[in-house]
Amino acid sequence: xxxxxxxxxxxxxxxxxxxxxxxxxxxxxxxxxxxxxxxxxxxxxxxxxxxxxxxxxxxxxxxxxxxxxxxxxxxxxxxxxxxxxxxxxxxxxxxxxxxxxxxxxxxxxxxxxxxxxxxxxxxxxxxxxxxxxxxxxxxxxxxxxxxxxxxxxxxxxxxxxxxxxxxxxxxxxxxxxxxxxxxxxxxxxxxxxxxxxxxxxxxxxxxxxxxxxxxxxxxxxxxxxxxxxxxxxxxxxxxxxxxxxxxxxxxxxxxxxxxxxxxxxxxxxxxxxxxxxxxxxxxxxxxxxxxxxxxxxxxxxxxxxxxxxxxxxxxxxxxxxxxxxxxxxxxxxxxxxxxxxxxxxxxxxxxxxxxxxxxxxxxxxxxxxxxxxxxxxxxxxxxxxxxxxxxxxxxxxxxxxxxxxxxxxxxxxxxxxxxxxxxxxxxxxxxxxxxxxxxxxxxxxxxxxxxxxxxxxxxxxxxxxxxxxxxxxxxxxxxxxxxxxxxxxxxxxxxxxxxxxxxxxxxxxxxxxxxxxxxxxxxxxxxxxxxxxxxxxxxxxxxxxxxxxxxxxxxxxxxxxxxxxxxxxxxxxxxxxxx
Numbered sequence: 001x002x003x004x005x006x007x008x009x010x011x012x013x014x015x016x017x018x019x020x021x022x023x024x025x026x027x028x029x030x031x032x033x034x035x036x037x038x039x040x041x042x043x044x045x046x047x048x049x050x051x052x053x054x055x056x057x058x059x060x061x062x063x064x065x066x067x068x069x070x071x072x073x074x075x076x077x078x079x080x081x082x083x084x085x086x087x088x089x090x091x092x093x094x095x096x097x098x099x100x101x102x103x104x105x106x107x108x109x110x111x112x113x114x115x116x117x118x119x120x121x122x123x124x125x126x127x128x129x130x131x132x133x134x135x136x137x138x139x140x141x142x143x144x145x146x147x148x149x150x151x152x153x154x155x156x157x158x159x160x161x162x163x164x165x166x167x168x169x170x171x172x173x174x175x176x177x178x179x180x181x182x183x184x185x186x187x188x189x190x191x192x193x194x195x196x197x198x199x200x201x202x203x204x205x206x207x208x209x210x211x212x213x214x215x216x217x218x219x220x221x222x223x224x225x226x227x228x229x230x231x232x233x234x235x236x237x238x239x240x241x242x243x244x245x246x247x248x249x250x251x252x253x254x255x256x257x258x259x260x261x262x263x264x265x266x267x268x269x270x271x272x273x274x275x276x277x278x279x280x281x282x283x284x285x286x287x288x289x290x291x292x293x294x295x296x297x298x299x300x301x302x303x304x305x306x307x308x309x310x311x312x313x314x315x316x317x318x319x320x321x322x323x324x325x326x327x328x329x330x331x332x333x334x335x336x337x338x339x340x341x342x343x344x345x346x347x348x349x350x351x352x353x354x355x356x357x358x359x360x361x362x363x364x365x366x367x368x369x370x371x372x373x374x375x376x377x378x379x380x381x382x383x384x385x386x387x388x389x390x391x392x393x394x395x396x397x398x399x400x401x402x403x404x405x406x407x408x409x410x411x412x413x414x415x416x417x418x419x420x421x422x423x424x425x426x427x428x429x430x431x432x433x434x435x436x437x438x439x440x441x442x443x444x445x446x447x448x449x450x451x452x453x454x455x456x457x458x459x460x461x462x463x464x465x466x467x468x469x470x471x472x473x474x475x476x477x478x479x480x481x482x483x484x485x486x487x488x489x490x491x492x493x494x495x496x497x498x499x500x501x502x503x504x505x506x507x508x509x510x511x512x513x514x515x516x517x518x519x520x521x522x523x524x525x526x527x528x529x530x531x532x533x534x535x536x537x538x539x540x541x542x543x544x545x546x547x548x549x550x551x552x553x554x555x556x557x558x559x560x561x562x563x564x565x566x567x568x569x570x571x572x573x574x575x576x577x578x579x
Contacts, residue, residue, distance in 0.1 A: 012083070013040040014217050015064065015185060020077035020087075022056075022063050022241075026466075028458075033059045033072070035241045043184070046208075046218040048232035048249065050225060050264065052498045053470025056241040057221045058107065061187045064219070065102050066094040081185070100130045103183035107190040107221075107469050109170035110415045113162040119146070119173050120158030126180045149176035150202045159335075168196060168362025168525070175203055182214055189221040190469070196361040196525035197569040204231055204571070223470075223498035225268045226528075227571035229253045237261045267503035269528035321487055321519045322350040322373070327382035329368050342368040344543040345382070350487070353513065355520040357530040357551070359566065360540035366523045367411065369540075370491050373521055374408050375399075386487075404434055407485040411492035411523075413472035417464040423475055424460040430482045449478040454504050470497045477505060484516065491523045506533055527570055531555050539563050 022034035034056040041047045049057045062068050064079055066086060079086045081102070086094070098104070106112045114122055120142045127133035133141040139158075146154035149172045162170055175191055188207070192200040207218055208231065222228055228235050229249050236246040237260065245258045256262045329343040343365040350356045358366045371377040373384065375391055384391045386402065394402050410416040417426055427449055431442045447457060453474040464472050473493070480488055490509075494502045506529065512518050524530050530537060530551070537554040539547040539562065547560040558564045 014043040014045075014082060015039075015041040015219075016078070016080040017060070017064070018078045018080070020060070020063060020079060021075045022059050022068065022072055023075045024069070024072045026071065027461075033241055034063065037077070037238075037241075037243055039236055039243070039246065041185070041217050041219060043217055044212070044215040045234070046220060046232045047234050047236065048220040048222055048228035049236045049238060050222060050228050050498075051238035052264075052500050053223070053468045055238040055498075057238055058189050058468065059241075060238070061189055061219060061221055065098060065104055065187055066091075067098075067104070099126055099183065100181050101184050103178040103181060103186040105175050105178035105186065105188040105191040108412070108414050109174050110162065110412050112174060113170060115162050118159055118161055119165070122173075123158070123177055123180055126177050130181050132181055145176045145180050146173070148206060149173070149179065150199055150206070151176070166362050166367065168199060172199070172203065179206075183216065185217045185219065187219045187221070190223070191220070192224075192227070196359075196364075197527060197566055197571070198361055200227075200525075200571065201569045207231075223502070224571060225253055225265060225499060230571045237264065264499055267499045269499070269502070269506075269526070269532050319352045320349040321352040321387060322521070323383075323385045324348050324373075325383045327369065327372060327384060328380050329365075329372060329377065330380045341543050343372070343379075346540075346543075346545055347382075348538055348545070348548065350519050350521060351535070352519055353517040354535040355513070355522055355533055356536045356538065357522040357524060357534035358538045358540055359524060359527060359530055361566075362525070364540040365543040366540055367491055370408070370489050370521060370523050373489050374406060375402070376408075404483050405486045407480040407483060407488050409477050409480045409488060409490045409493040411495065413469065413476045414464060416476055417472060419464050421463070422460065423455075423462050423464075423467075426464075426475060427479050427482055430479060434483065436483065445482065446478075449481055452481065452508055453478045454501055470501055473497055474501065474505070481512070485518070487519045487521065489521045489523075492525070493522075494529060495524070495526060502529070509533065527555075527566060539566070 017037055017039045020034060020037045021032065024031045024033055037056070037060055039047070049060065051057050059068070059072070062072075063074050064081070064086070066089065068074070074087050077087065081097070086097070089097075113119070120139070123142045123145055124133070124138045127138055127141055127145075128135070142158050143154045146157055151157050151169065151172050157165075157169070162173070165173065171191070175188075178186060178188070178191075186207070191207075192203055204227070220228065220232055232249045234247065235249045235252045237244050237252065237256075237258070239260045245252060245256065245261045252261065253265060256265055325347045327343055327346045328341070331340045331342055333340050346365070346369060348356065358369060360366055368377060372379050375394070386406070389398075391402065421429070424446060427446045428442055431437065431445060436442065437445065446460070450457060450459060455471065455474050455478070459467070459471070459475075464475070467475065473495075474497070477493060488509075494505050497505060509518075509520065510533070513520065520533070522530065522533055534551045537549065537551050538545055539554070539560065541562050547554070547558070547563050549559075554563065555567070558567060
């Protein structure tokens with residue numbers, strides 16, 4: 001099969017998809033996931049496909065590269081790549097094309113990296129399989145590939161395993177594998193959804209350079225409309241397996257014509273938006289979370305902010321559900337004499353019924369802080385008080401009560417859900433374990449939770465592997481809400497969601513906070529989301545707090561250069577994307 005773009009007729013697209021339909025065979029009968037898709041992608045062009053989770057974006061991309069699940073198949077249409085139809089091509093032909101001609105950056109880093117193989121070994125396999133390195137120089141090529149994907153200390157990182165990487169670092173490793181062979185077409189399925197904005201910019205700049213210098217086409221699957229508008233020349237909008245609108249990126253997102261596209265744009269978070277406020281207001285007076293960091297290199301300026309109380313008597317005391325003082329976590333590093341300080345003398349508090357967000361780059365210590373809050377990781381030193389009591393003293397009944405009152409929503413919805421459990425069993429499990437209500441009441445609670453996170457009741461009999469990334473994350477959120485906790489530690493809870501569901505979930509979190517007085521510790525790299533959800537923001541860098549203030553001040557008057565750099569890196573920040 002000829003696969004050289006030079007052999008294409010002048011003006012012929014590198015990729016032509018015509019009237020493609022994809023069907024899945026399920027226990028409930030056939031499901032038409034994609035219906036009549038038509039799109040073109042020229043050499044060197046960047047095309048973004050946007051839409052809700054389950055709209056057919058990823059299924060269309062997997063059909064192109066021939067990686068549909070065993071129960072899925074292309075039932076009609078053609079997929080012409082470099083003049084050859086890939087529909088019906090043998091597995092041998094597709095193996096030759098994958099990696100060398102069509103690269104893939106999949107969405108879920110944990111399930112797509114071999115947990116028992118070093119990162120360098122996995123990249124080396126790709127290079128050797130396609131003859132792009134020899135046994136003699138493969139180690140050098142691996143380091144170069146990791147460095148190009150934005151991983152610092154690439155030589156040391158190549159010797160580590162996936163579980164030793166943060167979520168963002170694992171995603172960068174996948175990007176390194178996808179780019180290793182300099183493919184002519186790169187399919188990137190949410191390639192930066194787990195990355196902080198500065199690294200995201202580095203990766204996207206690198207992809208853009210590849211497109212310009214090598215003539216590589218990029219099919220970008222994303223729910224980030226700002227990213228699509230900033231990075232793609234054209235945008236395809238999908239809904240329920242069909243294309244509803246497509247055209248030049250700026251035109252589609254600045255002046256959408258279809259109601260569905262308009263709804264997507266309206267739901268997209270923006271750093272210029274105001275904070276989502278609970279529908280049920282409580283009169284509270286809260287100072288900025290306390291900061292005790294005095295390192296001259298990272299001075300944190302306290303900027304008190306108080307809501308106006310209805311009477312002076314109500315302004316007496318700030319009621320903090322969590323108070324953290326001098327929290328520090330030091331890890332031993334395999335093969336190194338030096339310890340790694342993941343969290344360095346961090347102090348803050350979470351006012352009851354309010355939201356404190358922690359932002360920063362991948363590896364800044366955000367998730368480690370969250371894990372210490374959950375008592376999953378023990379701090380090296382420091383104190384954390386929950387409702388006035390030192391968490392380190394919790395044992396037996398007290399610890400069991402703490403586990404019910406503090407619930408997590410983890411970043412990676414695939415690894416945090418048991419693949420052997422149905423969705424119904426996953427959500428019911430905490431209710432069963434803590435013996436909440438009768439069997440009938442638990443079943444009703446599970447169905448209500450599915451409604452709350454915008455999942456249909458038909459999902460109950462499915463398993464995590466049968467759900468999209470966004471759907472899995474909604475299940476994780478429903479499970480966290482099951483016990484009606486007082487504090488929810490949210491580690492990137494909406495990073496895998498499309499903008500419409502993201503908007504629904506953020507609104508849900510807001511409403512629950514207003515109704516039940518919930519408190520949130522919100523870990524996120526998405527500053528636009530943080531702007532919507534948070535009362536206060538703590539900015540972390542290299543394990544330490546560099547700035548903390550009210551959300552309003554952080555976004556309108558950032559004082560630290562690092563904070564300003566984070567804000568400047570937001571995709572589409574300068575674009576006028578509005579209906």
